[in-house]
Amino acid sequence: MVGHGNHRLKFSIFHHRSSSTSKPDRPIHYPPEYLCGISRSLMADPVVVSSGQTYERLSVRVCQDFGFSPTDDDGSTADFSSVITNRNMKLTILKWCDNNGIEHPQPPDYTSIELIVRQLMEKQRQNNRFLASDTDLLRVVADKRPGVAVHAATEVGLRVNRFQLNSPPQTEEIVRESTILPFKTQPSCYAPPPQTEEIGRESFDREGNSEEESRIISKFRSDNEFEQQEGVISLRNLTKSDESIRASLCTKELLASLLPLVSSRSMNIQINAVAxxxxxxxxKSNKMKIVRSGFVPPLIDVLDRGSAESQEHAAGSLFSLSLDDENKMAIGILGGLPVLMNALRSENERTRNDSALCLYHLTLNPSNRVKLVNIGAVGVLLSLTRIEGFASRILLILCNIAACVDGRSAMLDANAVDCLVGMLKEKEMDSESTRENCVVALHALSQGGFRFRGLATAAGAVEALREVEERGSERAREKAKRILQMMRTGGNGSVQMDGVDSGGVSWTGRVGVGLNRYSTNTTKF
Known part of the structure; x- marks a missing residue:
């Protein structure tokens, strides 16, 4: 019997206790965040996927093999297009096991996960069949308003696309109709040379890149700071002139030797390395290479503690890297969001602007929107809308945040309605795009239903929106009209009741706690 018991314990990590303890067995309550959302078992190798959830690595692989995207308890659908190891979660789980005398979890076998995934697939098919035959639910879907654009144009360039808010039950996601990047795609600190400035380009093209690359790498690896500085200046000049040179020089060997110089104690070396x-x-082809070579953490560190010029280039680098969809989640996971938020207060205009544009692109990723909400960024962003010439960029970020339930709730709590309506009432604004972005943000918040209606009424939104409806841009007029219609009719009846008292107390005239539109938030991230 003893041998049989040991054999049974070998295959069960859920009830095994360390032999060093004499305490009797008792039910173990695992923290839900330590369990894989697919296998419901303690994760041995947790990974973060593109949509922000954490799963066991093998669970993700099996889902990918079967082309299956599970739906979480909150209604969100997993996106497995990219997978990043969640080392922090793994260490936390191992520490929790040690503290509780539990054997470390072992990776599951493929067959057991395959069985679970097949069961989930069958369950999802059954649910879809039920929904398709339920006439009442179909009627509700038919009555729902179609997805509406939540994004706005910017003053930087022509809008090449629109973003739509697709709102299936319990999920809200920004859907791209075409290529993103409605504004500039190059950092402020990047300035290509005039056409007449060749910087040795002909010699470089003729000799090929291998000899020049070897020379630069040799200087990077030298113990002499003067040679290191020569190397980074040479690379900076060469990569400024031609895209073919940038592509050919961005090799694993060169990136590996350049990486330590980004953290150099020499200011001149660091500035030229980051540039x-x-x-x-x-x-474009270099963006993912750079992130996978480990540049994000040192760039974040430079943005946080480097010299003014180094910070400017670090903000530009992170902005440029964030344009690649595959890099968005990585920058968020590696700690870029709080540092970028602090950089919004920089005295350097280029650092501020590139940090704002980087945050805009990062908040196109759902998990980054939630992270920003959780670190208390909403109140800070609202206070920054008071900076002249900066409001439009901040509003772009707020529009993205308002596209998710958590972000919308946080903005309503922080008096965003009062702040945005106050901006609309001002006779002079930075630009027409600022006014348009302001109305688009209000439109996204209007999905809050009764609560928004009360806050908007108290802030005097009707008068401000009517003026926009008469004199604003075409897009602003359209959004203002929809908000006013919602305030008159109460929307489609699908209303969030966040914060509404159980006794049905009206929200009219009630203002959430937070900053008013003239306050300054000095939160340090």
Whole structure:
């Protein structure tokens, strides 16, 4: 019997206790965040996927093999297009096991996960069949308003697309109709040379890149700071001139030797090293290479503690890297969001602007929107709308945040309605795009239903929106009209009741706690 018991314990990590303890067995309550959302078992190798959830790595692989995207308890659908190891979660789980005398979890076998995934697939098919035959639910779907654009144009360039808010039950996601990047795609600190400035380009093209690359790498690896500085200056000049040079020089060997120089104690070396990263990142094919080579953490550190010029280039690098969808989640996971938020207060205008544009692109990723909400960024962003010439960029970020339930709730709590309506009432604004972005943000918040209606009425939104409806841009007029219609009719009846008292107390005239539109938030991230 003893041998049989040991054999049974070998295959069960849920009830095994360390032999060093004499305490009797008792039910173990695992923290839900330590369990894989697919296998419901303690994760041995947790990974973060593109949509922000954490799963066991093998569970993700099996789902990918079967082309299956599970739906979480909150209604969100997993996106497995990219997978990043969640080392922090793994260490936390192992520490929790040690503290509780539990054996470390072992990776599951493929067959057991395959069985679970097949069961989930069958369950999802059954649910879809039920929904398709339920006439009442179909009627509700038919009555729902179609997805509406939540994004706005910017003053930087022509809008090449629109973003729509697709709102299936319990999920809200920004859907791209075409290529993103409605504004500039190059950092402020990047300035290509005039056409007449060749910087040795002909010689470089003729000799090929291998000899020049070897020379630069040799200087990078030298113990002499003067040679290191020569190397980064040479790379900065070469990569500023031509995209073919940027593509050919961005090799694993060169990136590996350049990486330590980004953290150099020499200010001149660091400035030119980070500027070289900016130039290399301009080339689309280089963006993922740079991130996978480990540049994000040192760039974040430079943005946080480097010199003013180094910070400017670091912000430009992160902005350029964030244009690649595959990099968005990585920058968020590696700690870029709080540092970028602090950089919004920089005295350097280029650092501020590139940090704002980087945050805009990062918040196109759902998990980054939630992270920003959780670190208390909403109140800070609202206070920054008071900075002249900066409001439009901040409003772009707020529009993205308002596209998710958590973000919308946080904005309503922070008096965003009062702040945005106050901006609309001002006779002079930075630009027409600022006014338009302001109305688009209000439109996204209007999905809050009764609560928004009360806050908007108290803030005097009707008068401000009517003026926009008469004199604003075409897009602003359209959004203002929809908000006013919602305030008159109460929307489609699908209303969030966040914060509404159980006794049915009206929200009219009630203002959420937070900052008013004239306050300054000095939160340090």
């Amino acid at each position: 070289s990263v900016v130039n290399l990142s301009i080339e």
